[in-house]
Amino acid sequence: MTSTGMSCLILADGTYVDSNKIMGSGLDGYIVRDPGASIVMKIPKLFVELFRACHARRVLVFDIALRNLMLADNLSIRAIDFANGSLLPLSGDEKLVDSRGYTADVDILHVTNVIYSIACWKKFQVDCVAINEWPAAETLPSTADLPLGQVIVESWSHQFKSLDELKRAIMSAASHTPAIPRDGDHTIQKPVFLSAPLPALLC
Template structure:
């Protein structure tokens, strides 16, 4: 099948090979490896292709800084004009959500992995800057991986990440964008944490979006955590987000059963995942009564035998 793309030598690229493409890069499947190359249309100008080469070169440098970072799509090598990545069989998260409705337990495991991986990325002094559902990939076992670092910033190894701002981008804007991904997965509705919303064309520096420009999360699962991601500075770093999600896990006994509760009932508790203390206590009392009854019957039987 033909496609509108060419490789850098001017050869047509078969449409069946194409895994995806973005603003500056094209990803094709070759020998079970995802090969990312500069985007080139049949109609592209040489200057456009050169710009895309520079963008890809920058992304190579990001992957080199990250190394073998757990939670990032493994990078298997480079050529002068390509990045070779491990093939992720289930594609990108956004496309997966269009076809499937994952269980809450799977969602929560994704969110924990996202937050922990983001903390690792920040530890390597990289700001992602473009965290979106289309930029997460799913492997054959549905584990989730960060990909696409074309917009990322590589900072000095001694940078104080919690206080550093790179022309409007910071670990806080990464956390805000992560909150938008969590919202999209939980609700099935897309949400852009738009750092350029309502700005005039003369302003180019990203700014924190107004809260009223973001969705209401009052009655949705994990709404409090999403809202805190959208409150600049509430989470000091991505590790704090992971800890908040860990707290949800420790409280959640029946995630998939809870997902069947109507929203109006679900919203009565903060996280809507934990059976009430009253119900748990009643179960313990019933169990204790049964045990005491059995002991009493056994004691009576023994006495009569004697």
């Protein structure tokens, strides 16, 4: 599952970056330094809300990964690459499941993997397209001492049935997380231009 048509990024300082030489062509490629705890706690809330809105409109996204998340200067987030997603009938059953057997639960898994990536500032993903491919607990990395670590573990353990529940858990954890002093400046290199066609469907 790769994003196509994206060859070059122009960063805020005018630097041209070959997307084939960085971690990916989305949010994973923009992370250049540890941003500090405040950003680590803020970004997950934003993109959980993004995908929660997709589910509310009965859209299963499927390709949820750092490479498909675009971060703007104001830290707002956009998702791209809905090529493998599913738009389900608005009048359908409340449960989100498409003809391939892909479900909202698997979207939640991949959202959680992105949360983990942001918490430890390192790309992480698993291959899972159906509930019976859910990774075993012993194959998943430790979340000890990570921001939102307990929330991540609970999500990997199927304890959240919707992104609404995951969002509430993140909000609760964030409200109990003390501010952490930062040494020096911590920045994110953010794009101001993408030389790439974007899919028509955006959330």
